[in-house]
Amino acid sequence: MTVSINGTAHPLPGDPRTTLLDFLRHDLHLTGTKKGCDHGQCGACTVIVNGMRINSCLTLAAMHDGDEVTTIEGLGTPDDPSALQKAFVEHDGYQCGYCTPGQICAATAMLEEIANGWPSDATGDLEGSVDATDEEIRERMSGNLCRCGAYANIVAAIRETAAGTSAKEGAA
Template identity: 80%
Template sequence: MDGSIDVNGTAHPVPDDPRVSLLDYLRHDLGLTGTKKGCDHGQCGACTVIVNGQRINSCLTLAVMHTGDSVTTIEGIGTPDQPSDLQRAFMAHDGFQCGYCTPGQICSAQAMLDEIAQGWPSDASPDLTGTIKISDEEIRERMSGNLCRCGAYANIVAAIRAVAEERGHEAV
């Protein structure tokens, strides 16, 4: 197929097989194994990536649908040598146990913080037009599409809250 997909700042050709999911394209064709296959039904969030600034479940979309798009995976957010602020916070707050869901959690959290910075309200936002203040309830609502089977939710919320406050988001 013609065209390319920008993944973490590098253009890659669209796969020839139009049936390949974005998840399988990232993992198998590009070798970016940080994005995980959990349920393969869009219910767990382990496969969350950021496409053109919005978080999506990569298991539910075909790679060819993203011709010309910009995709960010966990590998594009930070590296072991230079982790992002979210990755450092997840380590500092023990926001993971087995670690399987962590890449999707961090991609989702990155996009979530961008949504808040842009003033996008959620169901937990008390005011649809005012400044969105970071609260545990706001974070839990916005991260509800990402499951952690180990139950590290309190630590995940603490990590995200710490980064939100570092980035200057108003807290409750």
């Protein structure tokens, strides 16, 4: 039984009670994924599994045999950050930074949801296209809390990424 983490296959832990979060942090030493509330209420532990965002504290690692898991470490590096990571820096979409990995993983998957036309509770027309409006972004990111209150900057970073431009490119 194996799981692919950021493109690398890993054997699942021997203890079937190990959460995906603890497997990532303690067994694989991928500490970008944070343990916040450990109850699925804060979103700090958000990772992407088979293209869907999940709270890794609420799932057992053993449930992910054959799955593709992407953590913040798999989205970009300090030398080559993703467009969303760049936008978070440009817009100061973090303060203490604790929730940032979960915010970025959730936003990455959320942008795919919008690109695929999946409606949310904030989507006005279920038959039309879905746009990355501020209201749509706020609704879809409501499961990811930021105790520092950087929400306006987080929304701006996501909106910019959805538009496909960065503040630096726009100023050039």
